[in-house]
Amino acid sequence: MSFWGKIWIRVEAVLKAALGLVFFLCIDYAVLYSFFFFKIDTRVYRGITNLSVTIVTITIMLVINKVSSTKEDPLFRMEKLTPDQIASLVMISVGMLGFVTLYITMADRISEYLESLKEAVEEYRESVDRFSDVPQVAVPVWDQILYVINLCFIVPVAEEMTFRGVVFGQLRKGFRPWFAVVLSATIFGLFHGISVHIGYAIACGIIIAACYYLTDSLVAPVIIHMVFNILGSGLANFMRIDGLNIPSEATSAMMTGINTTSLIFMPVAAIAIAYLVSVRRGRILAAAKNEIKEESEDGPTAENSEESGTDGIEAPQ
Numbered sequence: 660m661s662f663w664g665k666i667w668i669r670v671e672a673v674l675k676a677a678l679g680l681v682f683f684l685c686i687d688y689a690v691l692y693s694f695f696f697f698k699i700d701t702r703v704y705r706g707i708t709n710l711s712v713t714i715v716t717i718t719i720m721l722v723i724n725k726v727s728s729t730k731e732d733p734l735f736r737m738e739k740l741t742p743d744q745i746a747s748l749v750m751i752s753v754g755m756l757g758f759v760t761l762y763i764t765m766a767d768r769i770s771e772y773l774e775s776l777k778e779a780v781e782e783y784r785e786s787v788d789r790f791s792d793v794p795q796v797a798v799p800v801w802d803q804i805l806y807v808i809n810l811c812f813i814v815p816v817a818e819e820m821t822f823r824g825v826v827f828g829q830l831r832k833g834f835r836p837w838f839a840v841v842l843s844a845t846i847f848g849l850f851h852g853i854s855v856h857i858g859y860a861i862a863c864g865i866i867i868a869a870c871y872y873l874t875d876s877l878v879a880p881v882i883i884h885m886v887f888n889i890l891g892s893g894l895a896n897f898m899r900i901d902g903l904n905i906p907s908e909a910t911s912a913m914m915t916g917i918n919t920t921s922l923i924f925m926p927v928a929a930i931a932i933a934y935l936v937s938v939r940r941g942r943i944l945a946a947a948k949n950e951i952k953e954e955s956e957d958g959p960t961a962e963n964s965e966e967s968g969t970d971g972i973e974a975p976q
Contacts, residue, residue, distance in 0.1 A: 668833045669833035671832075671833065672831075672833025675829040676827075676829040676830050676846075679723060679821060679826055679829065680850075682723070686712060686715050687712055689715075690708065690711050690715060691708070694708055694711075700793075702793045704799075704802050705789065705802070706801075706802035706804070706805030706806030706809060707802055709809050709810075710813060712817075713809055713814055713817040714813070714817075716820070716821060717813075717817050717820060720824060720825055721820070723825055724824065724825070727825075727828075732832075734824065734825065734828045735820070735824045735828065735877050736828075736871070736876060737876055737878065738875040739876070740876050740878055743934075743938075744874060744935065747934050747935055748874075748882045748883050750924060750927050751883060751931045752883040752884075752885075752886035752887045752890075753890065753921050753924040753927075753928065754925045754927055754928020754929070754931070755863055755866055755883065755887060755928060756917075756918075756924075757921035757924055757925040758925060759859045759863065759891070760921055761925075762859040762862075763783075763855075766779075766780055766855050776855065779855040782854060786852070789803075789806060789896055795901065803896075803899075803900045804900060807893055810888055810892065811885060811893035814884075815884030815885045815887075816881055818884065819877060819880040819884055822846065822850075822868075823868055824877050826843045826846060826847075827868050827872075830843055836872050837872075840868040840869050843864065844863075844864030844867075844868050847861070847864035847867075848860035866883075867884065868880070870932070873932075873935040873938070874935060874939075890917050895910055895913075898913070
């Protein structure tokens with residue numbers, strides 16, 4: 660392929676990835692403006708608002724996948740995961756939560772000496788607090804439940820379809836896989852906001868995209884994202900739902916236990932990633948051996964065909 664041909668492939672990959680991001684943003688704004696039009700307070704009804712955004716996002720991303728895929732080259736890779744791969748993904752997710760816990764703890768300590776960082780940390784804590792801008796008593800219980808369900812199970816599907824399925828899927832067509840991993844992760848981090856958490860968002864994006872590449876299954880990043888959201892904030896938000904009457908001390912103790920366990924799992928997660936690398940290498944080697952075997956088996960047949968002057972059929976006497 661010519662130099663300009665390679666350039667065009669990369670430009671096309673970037674443009675298609677950007678188009679997916681444009682759809683992602685437009686869906687968000689369209690749903691929000693729809694709620695504003697009907698005078699629905701999105702701060703109070705954040706559960707149904709976010710659920711509406713994610714459902715529309717999933718629908719649009721499925722359409723993009725259908726349009727952009729071919730039988731030989733699907734946009735969304737959906738290889739079947741083995742039980743040991745699934746277990747590895749869960750361990751990676753827990754270890755990733757440990758990394759984020761360590762990251763935020765260090766940022767919190769450093770913020771004691773930097774006023775600008777202190778403000779950024781406070782803004783981050785407010786952004787992850789469901790009731791930072793509205794009293795909990797003003798939010799219906801059903802919306803609190805929808806918020807938790809969406810956070811734990813629907814958001815991971817929507818975001819992974821967007822950032823790993825569409826963005827990474829398009830970028831890998833024009834760039835080397837690991838460059839596409841880093842670039843898509845950087846985009847993922849930027850979309851989470853330029854604040855104190857952008858560092859861990861990019862790092863997590865790299866880990867998640869790498870696991871997608873290593874397994875060739877979009878289910879892999881969805882599993883990681885789900886486990887991360889459930890342990891990171893889903894359970895805490897669930898325990899705060901009105902009517903459950905769970906003491907705040909119990910919630911605090913549970914989160915302390917989860918965070919401590921996640922820190923312990925950091926080296927385990929590194930081993931799990933190494934295992935996924937070895938599994939992919941083994942799969943590539945096995946495919947190469949099968950290809951060589953098929954070529955060796957086809958060789959004599961091809962030679963016999965040439966000698967007989969027919970396509971492998973013996974000429975009649």
